[in-house]
Amino acid sequence: MQHFKKLLAILLCALFVFAVVGCGPKDPGKTDPADPSKSEDPVDPGKLSLANIKIGFVHVTDPNDMGYTYNHDLGTQKMQKELGLKDDQIINKFNTNEDQACENALRELAEQGCHIIFATSFGFEDYVLKVAKDYPNIQFCHATGYQAAGSGLKNVHNYFGKIYQARYLSGIAAGLKTKTNKLGYVAAKPFAEVISGYTAFYLGAKSVNPDVTMVVKYTGEWHDPTVEAQLAQALIDEGCDVIGQHCDSTAPATAAEAAGVFHVGYNSDMRGAAPKASLTSAIWDWSRYLVMAVNKLVAGEEIPVDWGEGLKEGVCDVSPLNDDIVAPGTADKIEEARKKMVETDWDVFTGPLVDVKGNEVVKAGETFIEPASAPSWTHILEGITVPPETLG
Amino acid sequence: MNVLTIIINWINAAILAGTPLLLATNGEILTEKSGNLNLGVEGQMYMGAVTGLAAAWLTERWFGVGGIIPLIAAVVFAFLMGCISGLIYSVLTVTLRANQNVTGLTLAIFGTGFGKFFGEVLSNEAGGYVTVGAETKHVFGNINFGNLTEIPVIGTLFFRYNWLVYFSIIVAVILGWFLNKTRKGLSLRAVGESPATADSAGINVTRYKYAATTIGGGLCGLAGMYMSMVNQKGIWVTDCVSGYGWLAIALVIFSTWSPLRAIYSSIIFGGLSVMYMRVPIPGLPRDIYMMFPYIATIIVLILTSIRQIKEHAQPASTGLNYYREER
Numbered sequence: 219m220q221h222f223k224k225l226l227a228i229l230l231c232a233l234f235v236f237a238v239v240g241c242g243p244k245d246p247g248k249t250d251p252a253d254p255s256k257s258e259d260p261v262d263p264g265k266l267s268l269a270n271i272k273i274g275f276v277h278v279t280d281p282n283d284m285g286y287t288y289n290h291d292l293g294t295q296k297m298q299k300e301l302g303l304k305d306d307q308i309i310n311k312f313n314t315n316e317d318q319a320c321e322n323a324l325r326e327l328a329e330q331g332c333h334i335i336f337a338t339s340f341g342f343e344d345y346v347l348k349v350a351k352d353y354p355n356i357q358f359c360h361a362t363g364y365q366a367a368g369s370g371l372k373n374v375h376n377y378f379g380k381i382y383q384a385r386y387l388s389g390i391a392a393g394l395k396t397k398t399n400k401l402g403y404v405a406a407k408p409f410a411e412v413i414s415g416y417t418a419f420y421l422g423a424k425s426v427n428p429d430v431t432m433v434v435k436y437t438g439e440w441h442d443p444t445v446e447a448q449l450a451q452a453l454i455d456e457g458c459d460v461i462g463q464h465c466d467s468t469a470p471a472t473a474a475e476a477a478g479v480f481h482v483g484y485n486s487d488m489r490g491a492a493p494k495a496s497l498t499s500a501i502w503d504w505s506r507y508l509v510m511a512v513n514k515l516v517a518g519e520e521i522p523v524d525w526g527e528g529l530k531e532g533v534c535d536v537s538p539l540n541d542d543i544v545a546p547g548t549a550d551k552i553e554e555a556r557k558k559m560v561e562t563d564w565d566v567f568t569g570p571l572v573d574v575k576g577n578e579v580v581k582a583g584e585t586f587i588e589p590a591s592a593p594s595w596t597h598i599l600e601g602i603t604v605p606p607e608t609l610g
Numbered sequence: 611m612n613v614l615t616i617i618i619n620w621i622n623a624a625i626l627a628g629t630p631l632l633l634a635t636n637g638e639i640l641t642e643k644s645g646n647l648n649l650g651v652e653g654q655m656y657m658g659a660v661t662g663l664a665a666a667w668l669t670e671r672w673f674g675v676g677g678i679i680p681l682i683a684a685v686v687f688a689f690l691m692g693c694i695s696g697l698i699y700s701v702l703t704v705t706l707r708a709n710q711n712v713t714g715l716t717l718a719i720f721g722t723g724f725g726k727f728f729g730e731v732l733s734n735e736a737g738g739y740v741t742v743g744a745e746t747k748h749v750f751g752n753i754n755f756g757n758l759t760e761i762p763v764i765g766t767l768f769f770r771y772n773w774l775v776y777f778s779i780i781v782a783v784i785l786g787w788f789l790n791k792t793r794k795g796l797s798l799r800a801v802g803e804s805p806a807t808a809d810s811a812g813i814n815v816t817r818y819k820y821a822a823t824t825i826g827g828g829l830c831g832l833a834g835m836y837m838s839m840v841n842q843k844g845i846w847v848t849d850c851v852s853g854y855g856w857l858a859i860a861l862v863i864f865s866t867w868s869p870l871r872a873i874y875s876s877i878i879f880g881g882l883s884v885m886y887m888r889v890p891i892p893g894l895p896r897d898i899y900m901m902f903p904y905i906a907t908i909i910v911l912i913l914t915s916i917r918q919i920k921e922h923a924q925p926a927s928t929g930l931n932y933y934r935e936e937r
Contacts, residue, residue, distance in 0.1 A: 281733070605890060
């Protein structure tokens with residue numbers, strides 16, 4: 219028995235060693251036999267090209283959320299297809315918290331040989347700046363942030379987009395659908411990105427329904443599905459009959475469906491999750507930025523320090539309308555507004571706009587244009603009810 | 611909207627938020643009554659959550675039926691998976707006598723990983739994300755009581771819930787009756803208070819510990835299923851358990867180890883946790899609201915320790931493993 223135990227211990231050790239060896243990196247000289255086009259020209263290891271570039275991503279959740287990360291990952295997949303990248307050229311770090319875990323993930327990606335790293339959540343920015351200092355040869359691109367330009371670091375870049383334009387379009391669907399003229403909005407945190415989003419949503423609804431009002435409640439987290447569902451129910455109990463959202467899961471959509479009201483989503487087409495409630499969603503096409511940034515890096519050009527495009531360039535849009543339940547005429551109204559934004563200089567935050575305290579924040583005839591890619595709009599407009607302590 | 615409506619709706623939301631807590635709390639009470647301090651409730655709930663959803667989804671897919679059959683599958687398999695997690699805990703602490711705190715915490719981490727991993731596998735299998743059909747969503751939704759729901763006040767207070775709300779209250783009542791009114795319940799409490807005494811009275815300590823922890827785990831599994839099937843309406847969302855397992859452990863203390871007191875304390879706890887969404891107090895930040903359930907727990911802890919009622923205390927041997935040889 220004693221011998222047997224020793225033997226077993228030795229065998230297990232041996233197995234462990236082989237397992238570790240087996241998990242190690244594959245022979246770099248080996249190329250994918252399924253892809254003959256790549257195997258013919260051997261890669262020059264000294265020069266960066268699409269064949270040897272490594273791209274890292276840090277996400278705050280994973281694509282299961284059907285939300286922000288899902289949408290961003292769709293962009294990654296589209297980029298991979300367009301640039302013909304292999305699976306092992308892309309490393310994803312999912313479910314990374316906005317704390318030390320983010321720094322660890324960034325350092326791991328850097329050590330794994332990534333040439334460019336995309337950090338996709340707002341709270342990652344401080345860690346990106348910290349890690350980027352230590353790796354001046356690696357490009358760091360941070361979505362929704364605002365500090366790259368002022369950081370003095372050449373390898374840090376911000377990107378976002380005019381998602382408020384898509385929000386405005388999705389608000390039109392909500393404004394036409396509501397019967398109680400009361401919209402509800404499940405928001406994540408009282409930040410400019412969120413406030414700019416729901417203000418645009420509200421303005422979209424108001425453009426087709428002047429009587430509309432909106433109630434906003436905050437979950438306090440980008441992703442807390444249980445609270446998102448409870449908050450949606452609280453809004454429905456207050457009489458809201460179309461629920462909008464700026465949070466990461468489908469919970470508001472399914473809560474709306476169960477209560478027999480309607481929903482406008484964010485980040486993904488939620489018709490599959492809530493076929494009887496989801497009218498449409500404001501969505502991103504991140505691949506436009508990803509492809510541009512990777513191409514520029516390979517070509518040896520500078521990646522813009524702050525990048526933000528919108529509806530005109532196809533970076534954001536609304537997902538296909540749920541034709542069975544949208545109010546008649548929704549498609550036409552959305553098309554009309556889209557034309558206005560694509561073909562003219564008209565933009566969402568056009569005056570006169572009055573805030574809850576009665577101040578005119580944008581004068582008639584003037585338009586507020588975001589100075590950088592990250593939204594800075596924090597005015598709470600008349601007709602929007604927010605939790606009193608967030609008014610400041 | 612008048613104040614009464616706000617309060618009635620708040621109570622309704624409190625009961626809905628309290629239901630998974632009630633199930634998990636009762637599971638943990640049953641476990642602790644046998645002298646096992648299982649801190650792994652969060653993990654057990656994740657295991658139940660993903661198993662329940664997988665069972666419902668696969669039943670729909672393989673047999674092409676929606677509604678009641680996927681519901682039964684979800685309940686049975688979530689319960690079984692919870693039982694398995696309880697068994698893992700029992701084998702480690704009762705048979706192998708591993709430290710209970712460490713084992714519980716490990717189970718919490720393991721179960722969370724288990725849930726997230728298989729949730730991911732399911733999503734990949736489904737090609738994107740998992741969602742059950744409308745019929746199955748419907749049977750997990752509110753029961754149709756017809757005109758009863760329309761009665762003012764009473765309709766909202768009593769008849770706007772899914773079946774698990776009523777089920778969890780029945781479970782709590784049965785558990786209270788079992789612990790306080792039956793011979794086996796008495797034996798179980800004896801095992802939790804003083805296993806050596808119970809052993810010398812001819813009670814099989816190991817068997818009681820195993821049975822209570824396993825069934826307690828099953829209840830936690832059902833609580834997890836509530837999170838995925840009712841709260842998320844049959845869609846896999848990572849983080850769907852949202853820390854409710856940890857809340858349940860606090861709630862065991864809050865309800866002073868009594869399944870019947872757990873009924874109202876889970877409703878109070880649920881009510882305090884959704885309060886900020888519904889009862890605005892001007893000037894009070896959300897973060898203070900979020901503390902309410904925990905402040906209440908601390909107050910209950912202080913009160914019970916001042917009053918020194920033996921029946922309201924933690925079973926004396928909780929957290930300690932029983933070594934028969936050391937009697």
